[in-house]
Amino acid sequence: MFHFTPIEFWGFISLLFLAAGLGILISSFLWAKRKKKVLRNLERLIYIEKNEAFHENDSKAQDIEDAFKSLFESRKVELQKLQQLETYRRDYIGNVAHELKTPLFSIQGYIETVLEDPDIDRDTMLLFLEKANKNAQRLGQIVNDLDTITKYESGFLQIDIEPFDMLVLVTEVIEELEIQAKEKSIQLHCYAKDGAYLVNADKSRIRQVIVNLVYNSIKYGNQGGNTNIRLSNTGEKVIIEVADNGIGIPQQHLNRVFERFYRVDKHRNRETGGSGLGLSICKHIVEAHNETIHVMSTEGAGSVFTFTLPCG
Numbered sequence: 001m002f003h004f005t006p007i008e009f010w011g012f013i014s015l016l017f018l019a020a021g022l023g024i025l026i027s028s029f030l031w032a033k034r035k036k037k038v039l040r041n042l043e044r045l046i047y048i049e050k051n052e053a054f055h056e057n058d059s060k061a062q063d064i065e066d067a068f069k070s071l072f073e074s075r076k077v078e079l080q081k082l083q084q085l086e087t088y089r090r091d092y093i094g095n096v097a098h099e100l101k102t103p104l105f106s107i108q109g110y111i112e113t114v115l116e117d118p119d120i121d122r123d124t125m126l127l128f129l130e131k132a133n134k135n136a137q138r139l140g141q142i143v144n145d146l147d148t149i150t151k152y153e154s155g156f157l158q159i160d161i162e163p164f165d166m167l168v169l170v171t172e173v174i175e176e177l178e179i180q181a182k183e184k185s186i187q188l189h190c191y192a193k194d195g196a197y198l199v200n201a202d203k204s205r206i207r208q209v210i211v212n213l214v215y216n217s218i219k220y221g222n223q224g225g226n227t228n229i230r231l232s233n234t235g236e237k238v239i240i241e242v243a244d245n246g247i248g249i250p251q252q253h254l255n256r257v258f259e260r261f262y263r264v265d266k267h268r269n270r271e272t273g274g275s276g277l278g279l280s281i282c283k284h285i286v287e288a289h290n291e292t293i294h295v296m297s298t299e300g301a302g303s304v305f306t307f308t309l310p311c312g
């Protein structure tokens with residue numbers, strides 16, 4: 001049996017408290033060190049998720065909970081992106097299949113009718129073959145447009161920048177589409193004040209934009225209407241505006257007209273032909289020049305498409 005004097009007893013108690021305190025201090029130090037290591041590993045993982053370089057002095061998280069929250073948010077954003085891509089892929093494949101099957105079924109139907117009716121008269125046969133050929137041409141247009149837009153989106157399609165006169169190009173396009181305009185008694189006009197309209201751009205691609213916009217204005221224009229192409233020079237940019245007084249676009253569709261295969265009036269658009277990719281291609285061509293294209297429209301009053309190009 002040990003006997004302690006009061007001084008020895010309290011000294012022993014003090015040593016116990018001191019040992020306990022040192023133990024807690026050491027444990028806290030080791031936990032803080034381990035916690036810091038865990039945090040760094042979590043943050044390193046977060047940076048890897050974001051494809052960013054990680055540096056030891058970049059530590060931002062205050063505790064493990066913050067780190068886990070940050071990692072969760074990173075995973076959540078990534079999951080949302082994957083879901084959007086999957087929706088985009090599914091919609092794209094569905095749209096392509098739908099656009100391709102319409103002319104394919106038409107071609108098949110006309111040809112089968114000719115083959116299955118040995119007594120078909122020559123005039124009817126020629127009519128059916130012409131219709132089949134027209135659908136084959138539309139099918140070819142869809143495939144070509146799909147190839148073009150895919151190359152733009154993947155960055156494989158290069159643009160060749162050169163100086164050219166925008167006014168001359170617009171005049172050429174008006175002459176090119178004059179026959180289509182006359183069929184609907186639509187007047188094509190170009191308005192440009194005296195001056196230079198030299199731009200730096202890919203001439204063949206910009207021609208495609210002007211042709212698409214003017215052709216659409218004719219296709220959706222009213223009988224006896226007008227299409228006006230206006231040019232203006234700000235000194236740094238040439239502004240190109242294609243305006244018509246046709247059927248116009250309902251307000252709820254304006255923010256989607258440049259989407260692939262988007263049609264305001266699906267039935268009417270398919271009757272008038274086209275791939276449903278024309279405006280989307282226009283958007284990609286203009287954006288490939290680091291410029292933007294906009295549309296303003298009032299249903300029943302017409303539409304105005306505007307884009308800019310850098311001066312040459």
